[in-house]
Amino acid sequence: MTDLSNLILLPATEEQKLESRHRSFKEWGKDQTLEQYLVRDTLLEREEHALNGKFTTWVLTLADDPKTMEFKCSCETYRRDALVLHPSAQKPSSAPAFGIASVFTPAEHRKRGYAKHMMRLLHAELQRQDAIASVLWSDVGAKFYAVCSPYDSKVVSSASSLDGWIVRGAHSALWSTSQQLTANTDMPVGWRWLSSTDMPEVWKREDQAIAAQLSESVGNAKDKVLFSFLPSAGVAEFQVVRALRLWKALAPPLEHRGIELPNGQGLVTWSFDRRPNTLLVTRIRVMSSVSPEDIKQLLLVLMGLARTHQQERLEIWNMPEALIPASRELGFEHEERTAHLPSIKWYGPEPLDKVVWANNERFCWC
Numbered sequence: 001m002t003d004l005s006n007l008i009l010l011p012a013t014e015e016q017k018l019e020s021r022h023r024s025f026k027e028w029g030k031d032q033t034l035e036q037y038l039v040r041d042t043l044l045e046r047e048e049h050a051l052n053g054k055f056t057t058w059v060l061t062l063a064d065d066p067k068t069m070e071f072k073c074s075c076e077t078y079r080r081d082a083l084v085l086h087p088s089a090q091k092p093s094s095a096p097a098f099g100i101a102s103v104f105t106p107a108e109h110r111k112r113g114y115a116k117h118m119m120r121l122l123h124a125e126l127q128r129q130d131a132i133a134s135v136l137w138s139d140v141g142a143k144f145y146a147v148c149s150p151y152d153s154k155v156v157s158s159a160s161s162l163d164g165w166i167v168r169g170a171h172s173a174l175w176s177t178s179q180q181l182t183a184n185t186d187m188p189v190g191w192r193w194l195s196s197t198d199m200p201e202v203w204k205r206e207d208q209a210i211a212a213q214l215s216e217s218v219g220n221a222k223d224k225v226l227f228s229f230l231p232s233a234g235v236a237e238f239q240v241v242r243a244l245r246l247w248k249a250l251a252p253p254l255e256h257r258g259i260e261l262p263n264g265q266g267l268v269t270w271s272f273d274r275r276p277n278t279l280l281v282t283r284i285r286v287m288s289s290v291s292p293e294d295i296k297q298l299l300l301v302l303m304g305l306a307r308t309h310q311q312e313r314l315e316i317w318n319m320p321e322a323l324i325p326a327s328r329e330l331g332f333e334h335e336e337r338t339a340h341l342p343s344i345k346w347y348g349p350e351p352l353d354k355v356v357w358a359n360n361e362r363f364c365w366c
């Protein structure tokens with residue numbers, strides 16, 4: 001067994017942060033040069049979602065030599081605004097929550113329990129910053145993060161104690177552009193294309209829409225706690241900034257960032273992913289007043305966009321219920337993903353099965 005007692009979790013020094021990026025380049029930088037990879041991360045750090053201390057790189061390092069470059073593993077966290085509606089409350093309240101990314105142990109240090117130890121220690125650091133929850137999107141299945149429980153966990157401890165990050169809502173709706181598409185994919189009159197300059201205001205309106213959505217649930221959510229990230233303050237914009245290289249490579253180019261329906265009745269935004277090339281919806285919302293015909297047309301416009309811009313598929317994470325019948329009619333497949341599994345650790349007093357992660361969509365991925 002590896003001795004973990006001389007290891008502590010600390011925010012990385014600037015040098016350690018850079019070293020962590022050099023290390024992970026081998027794994028995640030495959031289609032970029034090292035310079036492109038490092039520049040992208042430096043630029044992302046200057047974006048609103050990371051500013052003012054919201055972004056931290058953590059290292060599991062030696063207690064007696066904390067600034068060493070021989071740290072064992074690393075990860076990153078983003079502090080974000082969330083809303084929480086408790087069963088007895090009359091309105092939602094705001095609370096900090098964290099997104100976790102880039103969990104990485106170099107190959108020569110793997111399978112010695114370092115990453116698990118780091119993640120178990122991380123809970124206490126985030127709780128010290130008043131986190132109500134932390135989330136991550138696992139690319140290593142459900143088990144690894146589920147067993148990373150806090151060291152002071154009250155859950156009866158056993159070898160398989162599941163008080164770490166638990167998968168919630170890994171559903172994807174997928175439409176392949178290789179399918180026939182003969183229907184009209186035009187934008188209906190009155191719908192508005194969104195541009196980059198529209199987005200700061202759009203995301204503030206979405207914050208309000210989410211607050212209203214939670215407020216409407218007052219009294220209806222029974223004994224559940226509702227939890228949602230907010231997309232403003234650069235959180236949703238990160239999806240586009242991180243994928244800028246993919247946007248720049250689009251043929252034909254695409255300026256539009258989303259579509260807004262009249263009178264705040266709905267909205268869809270998107271970004272791109274690769275392997276396979278995908279038009280990935282980051283946020284989709286339709287009010288109950290939107291007709292089934294308009295819902296279908298919204299999906300058709302997205303399908304047309306995916307095809308026009310040479311994508312292999314269109315993907316929507318946790319598609320809202322109201323869109324499912326139209327999506328099936330139009331040939332979408334619905335499946336449980338095996339990658340990017342949304343996983344949550346709740347720090348409130350309630351057990352996780354009483355917590356609903358609302359708006360569990362791509363916009364808050366990191």
Ligand SMILES: CC(C)(COP(=O)(O)OP(=O)(O)OC[C@H]1O[C@@H](n2cnc3c(N)ncnc32)[C@H](O)[C@@H]1OP(=O)(O)O)[C@@H](O)C(=O)NCCC(=O)NCCS
Nearest residue numbers: 103104105110111112113114115116137138139140141144
């Ligand atoms: C995943 C990773 C962080 C684990 O680091 P580590 O220090 O070796 O982790 P630990 O020693 O604490 O735990 C190892 C466990 O992780 C599991 N694991 C590692 N890679 C895995 C994978 N790709 N899929 C599923 N489980 C995996 C091991 O099987 C082992 O499980 P066990 O304890 O039941 O035997 C490391 O393998 C890594 O950096 N991988 C590449 C980057 C990556 O995929 N990061 C996660 C992104 S969500």
